[in-house]
Amino acid sequence: MKKIKEYSILIMSLCIIVFFTECKSNSSPGEIVFIENGKIKLGFEKETGKFISFSDVGHSYEFIERNMVKGLPWEVNFHSSSAGSGSNSGIFPTKFSFSKSNELTLNLEWEGFEGMIELKVKAEVSLDPDKALSYWSIKAEGIKGNLIKSIDFPRIQGIKNLGDEELAIPTWMGSLVKNPRESLAASNAKVKRWSWSYPGSLSMQLIALYNPNLTGFYASCNDSLSFAKDFAVTLDTLNTLEYKMINYPTFDSTLTSYHSSYEAIIGSFKGDWITAAELYREWGTKQKWCDNSRLKNELSPSWLDSTALWIWNRGESDNVLTPAVELKQKLGLPVNVFWHWWHHCSYDDYFPEYFPPREGRKSFQNAVESAQEEGVRCIVYMNSIQWGDSSGSWKAEGAQPYSVKDINGKMRSHAYNIFTGNSLTNMCMATEFWKNKYSSLCDSAVNVYQTNGVYMDQACLNRMCFDKSHGHKIGGGNYWVENFGNLTQQIRATVSDKTRPILAGEGSGENWIPYLDAFLTLPVSRERYAGVTNTETIPFFQAVYHEYALTYGSYSSLVTPPYDELWPKEYAPKETEQLLDADFNKQFLMEQARAFVWGMQPTIANYHSFLNSERAEEIDYLLDIAKLRYQALKYLLYGEFCRSPQTDYPEEEIKISKLSIYAGRKGKSVTTFNKKVSLLYSGTWKAKDNSVGIALASISDDNLPVHFSINSEDYKLSGKGKIYITTTNGKELLGSYSNGLINVEISLQPRGLCIVEIVPSV
Ligand SMILES: [Zn+2]
Structure with a gap:
């Protein structure tokens, strides 16, 4: 195995980074335009187009610390043809406008950039009619003559600490990081950032940041064509997170515009990484791959x-x-x-x-x-x-x-x-x-x-x-x-x-x-x-x-x-x-x-x-x-x-x-650690014939009693059926169930293995 190393977004020295941090429309400071679908509500500052409110309506939870939002929901990073200057120069849009094409869709437009009068940045943000999801796309016009290194979009700042946080990332198989802000804060790097490339180090296009007992931030993308992009989270000095998806237009100064062929997805969910996987699976398994x-x-x-x-x-x-x-x-x-x-x-x-x-x-x-x-x-x-x-x-x-x-x-x-x-x-x-x-x-x-x-x-x-x-x-x-x-x-x-x-x-x-x-x-x-x-x-x-x-x-x-x-x-x-x-x-x-x-x-x-x-x-x-x-x-x-x-x-x-x-x-090829690990492992799988198999593996030196109760509806099974257990000695009937209630009580021998099968009656 070779570790994948992605340096590209960290190599800033040869690029001029253009920040668009302020702009003006005709609105007063603090006024917000919202779109809402009964599940989530998104709010943009009318004056500037900053994304300053994202709430999970059902759980009355606001994800964003408004005061921490310093920038627009996008950033264009130009590559300097005069490489080596290393300087930052800011150019700002002087005009922002918005409109709603329907109740669920907001169109945002920034223009009047000093020094780049042709440039227009347009974003469309729409809400799913049924789910707690929103879809974001971006278009940059008037870019001819410039080399764009990346377009960060969406860029969501000020994400508050959910408490007891977990971050799930599909790093090939998948990683779960507990209290990710602590790990980021402990980093010695000047910019406390994790970023992952897709396709590649990310096997799927999502990251999920959640408190299983509260709510979760779901960030994804619906690109079915494998375009290069990165996903990144950055911790700021006041413990809020910035999430961004980094898009890579073709590096070609003759292009007049860039329009992503996919949408970024931002949503909320209640649950854990399995809930996020189920949400993603609805989309992923319908794709041509x-x-x-x-x-x-x-x-x-x-x-x-x-x-x-x-x-x-x-x-x-x-x-x-x-x-x-x-x-x-x-x-x-x-x-x-x-x-x-x-x-x-x-x-x-x-x-x-x-x-x-x-x-x-x-x-x-x-x-x-x-x-x-x-x-x-x-x-x-x-x-x-x-x-x-x-x-x-x-x-x-x-x-x-x-x-x-x-x-x-x-x-x-x-x-x-x-x-x-x-x-x-x-x-x-x-x-x-x-x-x-x-x-x-x-x-x-x-x-x-x-x-x-x-x-x-x-x-x-x-x-x-x-x-x-x-x-x-x-x-x-x-x-x-x-x-x-x-x-x-x-x-x-x-x-x-x-x-x-x-x-x-x-x-x-x-x-x-x-x-x-x-x-x-x-x-x-x-x-x-x-x-x-x-x-x-x-x-x-x-x-x-x-x-x-x-x-x-x-x-x-x-x-x-x-x-x-x-x-x-x-x-x-x-x-x-x-x-x-x-x-x-x-x-x-x-x-x-x-x-x-x-x-x-x-x-x-x-x-x-x-x-x-x-x-x-x-x-x-x-x-x-x-x-x-x-x-x-x-x-x-x-x-x-x-x-x-x-x-x-x-x-x-x-x-x-x-x-x-x-x-x-x-001289030392083995390093020793101690780790507290589970003595029992379980995995549950549904077969095409609609039966469910629960694989159990004990690594204990002692007998291990295993008891669980499940509701057949949780696995979309009929209310009655039979329960079997298979070990290396063979398969036997453990019992039957009715009224949808499945109770299993077994004892695993030291290092015992079994498959508990739930076979619903047709
Ligand atoms: Zn090549």
Whole structure:
């Protein structure tokens, strides 16, 4: 996994930022024009057009601290052609006007800009007739002759503290930050801001800030075409937040106007991140990315759906395929392989010099073939955008012209490999050169080496490229995802279907649902790479798109990190892939429990057969999960996410290990934390046949009583039916229910697993 780094909005030094902070209309100060739909009420200052009131009518809650609104609900940031001046110059609209085209729609217009007399900024804000949502669009006219870096809209200032706040962000899988203002305040940065790029680091277009007992601020967007944009929250000195969506028009001074092809959405909701996910799902699942889902339309080879367990191992085939074949025999269900470090070059160094495999062509081919004879398939790592700029092929193949260029014409290069210090450079997805190169690599992987597909590292991200020679729109636009789609089409047209290959990718993102067969969602094991912070992983992406996108993957491991044998010998740790301290066993159980109840295909990293005896309890737990899950695929692979019933979730403090393959140089590849975690995990899924499955996983050493009561209406089930329980010992009738009241009382054994099924009578 590579961390996505987005610097673009922080690099201000070469831009002239134009602030529009004041303007005048014929109204008196303090007068407000409102629109209201009975659910929410929006108010703009008549004199200036500032957005100074947003209230949740039902809960009589005002989100905005009026005195803190200093600016207009938008901001245009021009790029200075005289780069390097670094100065700020303000130009101001001298005139503001508004009109209502109907009761629910307000049109706002700013004009008379000093120094830019042609410029007009128009915004339309309309309310949903039925929901607590509003839709915002913007148009900037008279921009010819200027280079626009970004247009921030909407820009909502003065968002008050809701108290006991939670911030839910779909960072690939999803993050939940408790008391986000505290975390922002603790930041050392001058501007206390978090921003996330979409598509890419955000898998969906929403953020939700809420107090579950009060109300919530819902910010979203209805772009179905994958245009580049950022979402940002900034904390000011008086503890109010600014929210903004940052739009990127094409970087072209000949454009006369910019009009977003989508609307931003601002609304309120009562509930939590699951409520926000449900709200978003209503829109998201109606978009073409779901119509064209590979999972839903059964476009992926059936072996992928049938995968009971993934092994993610590294190195030559005897360290990868051999243990997988052994584990498949032990499990008795399909085990497949996610394979790193098989390639010729050392990792993060001389990509894309992947071929021939490091163990040699014949050895690799024989190993792949004999694993396939045993029913074990493999997908191989190849980075989807990176080229090592110290490699021989970089020069020999003339890669440089086809690399991504930033707004200043510089390449995007980063040295991930701390041992060699060699950097990798982003290639532009919109160039035929890179698509041809990458699809020829896939051709080799599948057609020559007979693998079962490719894992495309760094797949779910978006880069803005400013290279005019590439033929795509400059800077902002939606060419990246579109060209990723073209790349996958080209690969699928190139590779033979003989081994029924798949394309998997890093991260998750709604935009990639039609293109990738499987999404690697590592945040399920977040603590392994991020340690313990106030951010918790939530299955946000799965809550919206589970039945449309297959997710798998985990850093979950019982051994110390491996070290690429092709890296410098002097930095190699003494022991690699040796038993981790038993103190960390429960972390492994927790990760596997989460993946199970959150509807992912289970994965173990760095598996070796000595773990069967050395870590028998943990391996048995994983195999039991794989077996039980296999009996409940209609829920855990194909089901729709539902809220789990309320029950007691006892907690325990456990030891957490943070691991890094790149810590070797400093001599310490494992860092220890303590964390209070739940001993019981639950995930609830609705199948197409309308039955509901509740997956429960205990990681407790003791028996755990589980009791919950639910109302059948909450899951849109009929008022009577039967309740079953499935464990690895089989399925049995637990009881029946009537009058819509479902009571479940069971006791889970130590590290017990089960699926409680509610099957309504027809
Ligand atoms: Zn480009």
